[in-house]
Amino acid sequence: MSIRDWPVAERPREKLLAQGAATLTDAELLAIFLRTGVAGKSAVDLARHLLRDFGGLRQLLEADLISFSQHLGLGPAKYTQLQAVLEMGRRHLAERIKRDSALESPQAVRDYLKACLRHEPHEVFGCLFLDSKHRVIEFEPLFRGSIDGASVYPRQVVKRALAQNAAAVILVHNHPSGVAEPSQADRVLTARLKESLALVEVRVLDHFIIGDGDPLSMAEFGWL
The missing domain is CATH 3.40.140.10 (Cytidine Deaminase, domain 2)
Structure with missing residues (x-):
């Protein structure tokens, strides 16, 4: 079933907007980043599959380009996007402590x-x-x-x-x-x-x- 067919309150994006990012599971957060799934898997299904493969969210976030790109639904484009997101997070934290x-x-x-x-x-x-x-x-x-x-x-x-x-x-x-x-x-x-x-x-x-x-x-x- 496509995420579009889910009840609105259960869709990751709508849930984030209504309840805040902290209420989402690792799989739901990753699904928003992935945006789309693959044949036979919704974005959330794919996210759960990836988290199992990597052993958790931290391991996925810390993977190098080669190991990252070997997994279904991932590649250099997603890797560069993820690195940009992580760096923006670090810079945001740096700005907070400099104030x-x-x-x-x-x-x-x-x-x-x-x-x-x-x-x-x-x-x-x-x-x-x-x-x-x-x-x-x-x-x-x-x-x-x-x-x-x-x-x-x-x-x-x-x-x-x-x-x-x-x-x-x-x-x-x-x-x-x-x-x-x-x-x-x-x-x-x-x-x-x-x-x-x-x-x-x-x-x-x-x-x-x-x-x-x-x-x-x-x-x-x-x-x-």
Whole structure:
């Protein structure tokens, strides 16, 4: 049965307009993006099929072009559209955190950093540089490593903080495993960076670890 034959309240687009995007399932959201189905499958049927094939929405969103294009109903055109949507989302989050103090919008900061790093297949360490009023200056990924870890050099972090004229920083790195649990090495590194940045009067406000769920704040656990 075509989606056009469904009751109006059950059609994904109409449901979104009436109830909001948050009320839709992953399959319904994906169906709106796909727009059309294929022979014998509505857009929602195709979306459910794709989610099963990929193992979930996150895996689909993080797929590279080759693996993405190997699936029914997908190809380079859809891949470029999806990448554009994801980048617009990241830029929207970046604009949100640049309007106010990072300390006044903690969830927006978490959402932005997660959008920047969760999809990375290897460990990435970066800094969110802040001015004296804790407004965002810039986010910079600084070090990339293997899936087991990244080599982070305090001297380079200090150099970038001075170049950005930062008064404070929020440190961040991802755990590709999805488990946002700090290792002993993470805690030692945080202490080293805090000590090094203090020498140039730059405060470390937090160190976020990005995994599958909400980013873990080392400051909230008293590890700063």
